[in-house]
Amino acid sequence: MDTLISKFSEVVGQTVTIKGWAYNVRSSGSIAFLQIRDGSGFTQAVIAKQGVDEASWNAAVETTLESSVAVTGVVAKHPKQEGVYELQATAVQLIGKAQEYPIGKKEHGPEFLLDNRHLWLRAPSQWAIQRVRNAIIYATYDWFRDHDFIKIDSPIFTPSACEGTTELFEVDYFEDRKAYLTQSGQLYLEAAIGSVGRCFDFGPVFRAEKSKTRRHLIEFWMMDAEAAFVDHEGNLQIQEQLVSFIVKRVLETCQQELKILERNTEPLTKVVAPFYRLTHAEAVKKLHELGSDIGEMDDLGADDETLLTQQYDKPIFIEKYPAAVKAFYMKRDPSDPTRVLNADLLAPEGYGEVIGGSQREDDYEALLARIREHNLPEAAFQWYLDTRKYGSVPHSGFGYGLERLVAWICGLHHVRETIPFPRLLNRLEP
Ligand code: 4AD
Numbered sequence: 001m002d003t004l005i006s007k008f009s010e011v012v013g014q015t016v017t018i019k020g021w022a023y024n025v026r027s028s029g030s031i032a033f034l035q036i037r038d039g040s041g042f043t044q045a046v047i048a049k050q051g052v053d054e055a056s057w058n059a060a061v062e063t064t065l066e067s068s069v070a071v072t073g074v075v076a077k078h079p080k081q082e083g084v085y086e087l088q089a090t091a092v093q094l095i096g097k098a099q100e101y102p103i104g105k106k107e108h109g110p111e112f113l114l115d116n117r118h119l120w121l122r123a124p125s126q127w128a129i130q131r132v133r134n135a136i137i138y139a140t141y142d143w144f145r146d147h148d149f150i151k152i153d154s155p156i157f158t159p160s161a162c163e164g165t166t167e168l169f170e171v172d173y174f175e176d177r178k179a180y181l182t183q184s185g186q187l188y189l190e191a192a193i194g195s196v197g198r199c200f201d202f203g204p205v206f207r208a209e210k211s212k213t214r215r216h217l218i219e220f221w222m223m224d225a226e227a228a229f230v231d232h233e234g235n236l237q238i239q240e241q242l243v244s245f246i247v248k249r250v251l252e253t254c255q256q257e258l259k260i261l262e263r264n265t266e267p268l269t270k271v272v273a274p275f276y277r278l279t280h281a282e283a284v285k286k287l288h289e290l291g292s293d294i295g296e297m298d299d300l301g302a303d304d305e306t307l308l309t310q311q312y313d314k315p316i317f318i319e320k321y322p323a324a325v326k327a328f329y330m331k332r333d334p335s336d337p338t339r340v341l342n343a344d345l346l347a348p349e350g351y352g353e354v355i356g357g358s359q360r361e362d363d364y365e366a367l368l369a370r371i372r373e374h375n376l377p378e379a380a381f382q383w384y385l386d387t388r389k390y391g392s393v394p395h396s397g398f399g400y401g402l403e404r405l406v407a408w409i410c411g412l413h414h415v416r417e418t419i420p421f422p423r424l425l426n427r428l429e430p
């Protein structure tokens with residue numbers, strides 16, 4: 001019977017077959033140990049020369065690091081370690097013998113590992129990161145389904161910018177005009193709420209970032225959400241509920257992964273709504289006390305976010321940024337028109353921005369004026385302006401960067417490890 005290593009607790013004492021890769025191999029005169037990974041987990045197969053036929057013994061001894069194998073044997077509880085199982089082999093088959101594996105036990109630099117990303121993905125740490133990423137994705141879908149949001153798929157080729165024109169990827173395909181790769185599906189979701197009320201999308205987005213930082217990729221996965229009849233305050237509540245749910249789910253389902261990553265989970269247990277809230281003005285004041293020279297009406301820089309979030313044990317919303325540093329679609333704060341009804345959600349422990357969101361400008365004339373002020377091509381925004389002509393409603397939304405969430409929850413320094421095949425300035429391969 002074929003089984004997965006993760007199911008071993010259910011088949012103790014039974015004879016099963018597992019198929020996977022040998023990530024550690026060791027043998028002496030009459031006994032061999034193959035450490036095997038099958039995608040679901042890790043185990044050790046013990047092969048006694050006396051206990052298997054000659055072909056199996058030869059296969060075991062010939063198995064090199066990262067060869068693929070099938071091992072049949074009896075599942076046994078580890079004599080000493082609770083919850084750990086071994087396979088006492090009765091047959092071994094070498095499926096694909098590996099040449100000398102380039103990633104060894106010694107420390108490798110990040111460029112070497114990224115050049116070998118197609119193989120590095122097999123490392124336990126990378127396995128763990130992808131599993132946490134997967135748990136975050138499923139938790140997101142679950143939360144939205146349970147809160148009456150419909151998934152709406154937004155397009156990738158777009159006629160205009162959503163988040164500023166300096167980081168746009170141009171596509172030369174359509175005659176007489178430029179197209180761009182999407183920076184966020186937000187504007188399309190704003191149209192879709194007129195149909196479905198509440199929706200979200202989840203897909204790759206593109207930013208032609210010219211700088212190398214630990215928080216930026218040029219291709220990354222964004223989840224945008226949008227809801228009709230939700231104001232700025234309601235928007236923050238949706239975000240803190242969603243993020244608390246995601247973190248709780250990871251803590252419930254990814255203990256083994258977090259352990260492999262040596263993630264201290266104590267700070268994650270504190271990620272429970274409500275989160276902290278500071279206005280941008282309060283944040284600037286606090287940053288000045290901490291030694292930053294940020295200007296009163298400046299955007300928060302990466303260093304400011306790091307400095308600020310090191311002071312808090314929960315995520316923090318920074319609300320009401322100066323309108324001048326934010327996108328054209330954000331609604332102005334009625335009590336101070338130099339500011340907008342937005343919030344960035346900053347993750348604690350120095351991580352910084354993981355979500356950007358706002359209440360949207362729902363007045364046709366005000367939105368048109370903003371598009372003009374920002375020198376955006378009016379013709380390309382006619383469809384978007386239509387949404388304010390035919391039954392405009394107060395509405396709000398936000399977008400999270402999946403890789404930023406994964407980096408924070410896994411406790412990683414750089415986002416490049418959070419996506420299977422990172423795309424960065426100067427990196428297109430593998
Ligand atoms: O703050 P941003 O630019 O907001 C938007 O795009 C809105 N349209 C979202 C919305 O309201 N629906 O991007 C959202 C999030 C950021 O908070 C950050 O987590 C992530 O996307 N992000 C990046 N992640 C990796 N690499 C980059 N270059 C990123 N740029 C933004």
Ligand code: MG
Binds near residue numbers: 344353355356
């Ligand atoms: Mg942002």
